[in-house]
Amino acid sequence: MEYVCPICNGMATYLLRCPHCGKQMENRGTVVEFLDDYSPYLAMDITQLVDGAAHDQCVHLFYCEECKYDKRVSIQRIKM
């Protein structure tokens, strides 16, 4: 059995409205939380650890062009 994110796999669309201006926010893809300050080399190692630990969630970054506001949303992965 495998966990897949329905958004990454194009099975679902997550629509999120900006709390400030009400516009639809743009899906900027996935992020692995708290890795922003690490080098790419380190990030790769940690990503693997995180992958092992949190199999059931995929974190997507949504962004509002208008307000320069971004928000991370944890998407529940589904078992296939």
Ligand SMILES: [Zn+2]
């Ligand atoms: Zn995803």
Ligand SMILES: [Zn+2]
């Ligand atoms: Zn906005």
